[in-house]
Structures are given as structure tokens and as C-alpha cells.
Amino acid sequence: MSFIPLFPPLTRSNVLACQLSSWYPLFASVSIKTVTIRPLDTEFRNYLLADGVQIPQGSEDITARSGLSDDESDEEEDVPSYAFPALDASIRKAVAAFGAVFPKLNWSSPKDAAWMLPQSSPLKCTSPADVYLLLKSSDFVNHDVDPATVFEGCQEDTDEKDMNYELELSLRKWYAIDRSREFRCFVRDNVLLGASQRDSNYYEYLNDPQTQESVLGVIDHFWRENIMERCPAGPHYAFDLLLTRDLCRAHLVDINPFAPRTDPLLFTYEELQDLVRGATPRPKLAVIDSAAHVDAARNAPTFQHNMVPLEALHLAAGRTPHDFNDALVEEIRRSAAEGA
Structure with a gap:
């Protein structure tokens, strides 16, 4: 042989043929009900790449920014804020149609962040904030954001078709x-x-x-x-x-x-x-x-x-790794002093 x-x-x-939006139209009748929102704009890509876990404004009446002390308010003024009202509306429409959804980017789903939501219903999202929390807490979805990672190990195609891709969000009907x-x-x-x-x-x-x-x-x-x-x-x-x-x-x-x-x-x-x-x-x-x-x-x-503990995610919101380390050390000192 x-x-x-x-x-x-x-x-x-x-690789592009394995995007959910590439194969789903062919197999919709034998797959899980799905809606795809595309393209996601540069601002959303920047949000996914930003440090910390910040929930965009308007997606829910919660915030993931740390409120450890009043002294930190000045430090957080430079933390960028995000809002995606059109995307929020599309997510809410999908939730209304399906009852609940679980998210996926072009190739990857945030399965590694399932622990961020109740264990009784992993990956079950009923609001835009749930979707954003999973995506921001996941290492897996980072694969889809960077073209160098997406096409790692690929040979050049012999044809001259456009091989670029646009970041997209698919919302699939959630089942237990x-x-x-x-x-x-x-x-x-x-x-x-x-x-x-x-x-x-x-x-x-x-x-x-x-x-x-x-x-x-x-x-x-x-x-x-x-x-x-x-x-x-x-x-x-x-x-x-x-x-x-x-x-x-x-x-x-x-x-x-x-x-x-x-x-x-x-x-x-x-x-x-x-x-x-x-x-x-x-x-x-x-x-x-x-x-x-x-x-x-x-x-x-x-x-x-x-x-990682949710408190650590809150503490990391909007901070560089160096600033997070300093804040973590200070929080440990404060906790030790309070417990003394």
C-alpha cells in the first residue's frame, strides 16, 4: 500500500467550509435550529479581544466591572465601555423564537466557559448578557478572532477565490x-x-x-x-x-x-x-x-x-495583566487586614 x-x-x-454558516444551509433539516448574525463589526471583535470581562451596556441590568472600593473609581475611568443595541435586539429575537440559545462563532463555541452559567443548564442563554458573558469568558472562541490561528497549517489554495472570512455569531436552539x-x-x-x-x-x-x-x-x-x-x-x-x-x-x-x-x-x-x-x-x-x-x-x-473565581474576573475587568496583578495583591492585603 x-x-x-x-x-x-x-x-x-x-477550513472555511467548516464554518457553521457554510454547511448549515445544506443540512438545516437534520441539524439544530440556528440563526446566524453576520458580519460582526470591528467594534465587537475589539470587545472580544479586550482585557477583562465587561458586559456591554444595555444587554442586561448588571455590570461585571469591579466595585472593590471607592478609591478605584478614578482608575476605571479609562476602561472602555461597549454597547451593541442592534446585536442585542437580534439576540433577543432569537431567544424569543427558540426559548433559549447557546452561542457559537464561526467555528468555536464557548464550551469551556459553561461553568459561568448555572450548572443545571450549561450554555443556556436567555439574554444578550448571557451570550456576551460566555464569549468573553472563553478561551476557545479566541481561535475564531485571529485569522493567523484560523488558517494555521493551511496550504495555499490553487484557485483565486476570496479566502477572507467575516466574524459571525450563530445562536442555536438550546436543549438539555x-x-x-x-x-x-x-x-x-x-x-x-x-x-x-x-x-x-x-x-x-x-x-x-x-x-x-x-x-x-x-x-x-x-x-x-x-x-x-x-x-x-x-x-x-x-x-x-x-x-x-x-x-x-x-x-x-x-x-x-x-x-x-x-x-x-x-x-x-x-x-x-x-x-x-x-x-x-x-x-x-x-x-x-x-x-x-x-x-x-x-x-x-x-x-x-x-x-477562575468570578471575583477574579470582576477584578480583571478593564485592567492590563500588570494592573490586575497589583490590584490582586492589594485585594489580598485588604482581605487579610479585615480578617485580622
Whole structure:
């Protein structure tokens, strides 16, 4: 067999095809209801890049700016204020239509900031302020703001199409999702190689052989009927599915490049490469097969490395890293003095 590289070539057009707004019109009937607001202007991009977590004026009757002491009021006069009334109105319209939404930029959703909202309904947004809080608290969405990051590792396209992109906000209908029914599926050379459980918890029912056979059958059928012949990302990609409660149908959640930036979850890309070489007629299903599995969750919150106390976020609002450090030291001293 000829040499098979670990990753296929990745072009800017491949990446752009994985934007939610690029593929959603093709698959709206089998995906989650979504509205996309675009383009987001330069001011909103600047807001996302600004230090601190500040809630724009008019989005809610709250503020995320620190109110530690009256002495700091003069220091905060230089903190820029933001307001996006037109965007607020669009978000409120989507909330009214869907009941609640969860946000996503061109490619990334702020899953790492889900802890900022009630754990009973992660990522559930019912106001513009909720949307802004998630976006500003997320490291993941920063990927979409910088073109250098978006197109990292891409080869130049041979055609001369405009390969620029505009920042956009998609609002998707929020559901309480059973994460055990989420799967990431990998396609290379238009062959479905395998599907991985997305949640890192052990689920006994997913280890039942009959259930596994049924899950693989549903995934394979969905892919062949809906995606195989018309995926805009080309012959190499990964796609995320959410199966229905009865495990008989599926909804398309996302499409990602077949590239290092896409987490292979319970696979490694070397294992996926072996599946290409093996050319097995049936895709492989990877699940957490015991509570002792090396990848099983250890009672720790997902994306815990992104979590910081809310008080620290308030303290950081509008400050440079150096100013934040000084303010943090002063607040620690004040707290120690009060507790003495």
C-alpha cells in the first residue's frame, strides 16, 4: 500500500467550509435550529479581544466591572465601555423564537466557559448578557478572532477565490442534552473510519454489544443518506452527531477539519491512520469501556483549567495583566487586614 500521511492536506477553503454558516444551509433539516448574525463589526471583535470581562451596556441590568472600593473609581475611568443595541435586539429575537440559545462563532463555541452559567443548564442563554458573558469568558472562541490561528497549517489554495472570512455569531436552539448520545465521527477519503463517544464518562449501556451495533448502524446510515455525497469540506473531515433518545435517529451538530486542531477524543490520529490502511468495511466505535478507563472522568469539571473565581474576573475587568496583578495583591492585603 502506498504511503498514507497522518493528515491529509488542509487548505483555507477546507477550513472555511467548516464554518457553521457554510454547511448549515445544506443540512438545516437534520441539524439544530440556528440563526446566524453576520458580519460582526470591528467594534465587537475589539470587545472580544479586550482585557477583562465587561458586559456591554444595555444587554442586561448588571455590570461585571469591579466595585472593590471607592478609591478605584478614578482608575476605571479609562476602561472602555461597549454597547451593541442592534446585536442585542437580534439576540433577543432569537431567544424569543427558540426559548433559549447557546452561542457559537464561526467555528468555536464557548464550551469551556459553561461553568459561568448555572450548572443545571450549561450554555443556556436567555439574554444578550448571557451570550456576551460566555464569549468573553472563553478561551476557545479566541481561535475564531485571529485569522493567523484560523488558517494555521493551511496550504495555499490553487484557485483565486476570496479566502477572507467575516466574524459571525450563530445562536442555536438550546436543549438539555444527554451527553452520552454525542459522537464524533471521522471521514477520510470519503470513508467513514470510526466514531468516538464525546463525553468522558463511563456509560454501561454503551458497552452492550447490541447497542453498539445499533449506534454504528444509525451513524453509518445517517452519514450515507445525508452527508457523504454533499459535504462541503471535501473528502476529509470530522462531524459531530447527537443521537435521539431511542438511538434510532441523529442530528448533525458540527463539521470540523480532519486536522490536528480537531480532538480525536478516544482515538489517536495514528489509530485512524491504521483504520485507513486496514480499509475495514465497518467503522469502529470507541467508547469508555469501564469506570477505570484512562480517559474516564475523575469527578472533575470539564475544562477545569479554564475556571477562575468570578471575583477574579470582576477584578480583571478593564485592567492590563500588570494592573490586575497589583490590584490582586492589594485585594489580598485588604482581605487579610479585615480578617485580622
